[in-house]
Amino acid sequence: MHEAVNRFGLQDFVRELRDEVTDEVELKLIEHALAGRPWAVQFWLRTIGRDRGYVERQEVAQVGKLEVELVEVAPGDDGG
Numbered sequence: 001m002h003e004a005v006n007r008f009g010l011q012d013f014v015r016e017l018r019d020e021v022t023d024e025v026e027l028k029l030i031e032h033a034l035a036g037r038p039w040a041v042q043f044w045l046r047t048i049g050r051d052r053g054y055v056e057r058q059e060v061a062q063v064g065k066l067e068v069e070l071v072e073v074a075p076g077d078d079g080g
Contacts, residue, residue, distance in 0.1 A: 005014050032040035045054035 005011060029040055029044065033044045046056060
C-alpha cells in the first residue's frame with residue numbers, strides 16, 4: 001500500500017482521509033463518554049484529561065538495601 005501511495009503521489013489524499021476518519025472516531029468517543037460508558041470515560045480521562053491529573057502512575061518501591069558509590073572525577077579526566 002505504501003508503495004502505491006508513493007508511486008501515485010497520494011500522500012496528501014491519505015493524510016486527509018486519515019484526518020477525516022480520526023475526526024469521526026473522536027466524535028464517537030465523545031458520544032460514548034457522554035453516555036457514561038466506563039471504557040470511554042476512562043480512555044478520555046487517561047488521554048485528554050491528563051493535564052487535569054488523570055494519569056496512570058506506576059509506583060516503584062525499593063526493597064532491600066541500596067548501595068551508592070560516589071566517584072570523584074577531576075576536571076578533564078574522562079573517568080577511565
